[in-house]
């Protein structure tokens with residue numbers, strides 16, 4: 077799959093922020109919106125993260141069968157990506173979810189309420205910032221801390237930009 081350049085749909089970014097606050101129901105809703113509005117194969121990644129969120133929600137609610145079932149589905153959509161896609165560490169999502177499910181299977185249906193939620197690790201995501209040229213208004217591209225306008229050649233160093241934008 078090649079759809080890993082560029083930035084996430086804004087709703088997918090919102091979903092990840094919710095996920096990282098362990099608001100898995102809200103994460104699911106944001107990611108579903110992103111999934112509906114987005115074009116291209118990146119939708120499958122949103123669906124995968126969405127299903128991990130739903131898996132975690134089932135665990136919080138003590139729904140063992142639901143967690144096992146949705147986790148099984150999610151694997152199809154979180155596989156086959158680069159380790160980092162659109163700034164999202166997909167490999168870590170897979171590994172974290174696998175660790176979670178090993179614990180769920182170990183506890184079993186009767187003891188799922190004993191699940192330790194500290195195993196719900198946040199998604200690592202480097203938000204890609206968008207720059208617009210102050211001379212011509214074109215969108216600028218950031219590569220290795222150099223921000224360049226493809227239209228007029230205007231350029232900054234990202235360490236300078238932090239003074240203005242952070």
Ligand SMILES: [Zn+2]
Pocket residue numbers: 209210211212213214225226227228229230
């Ligand atoms: Zn420009």
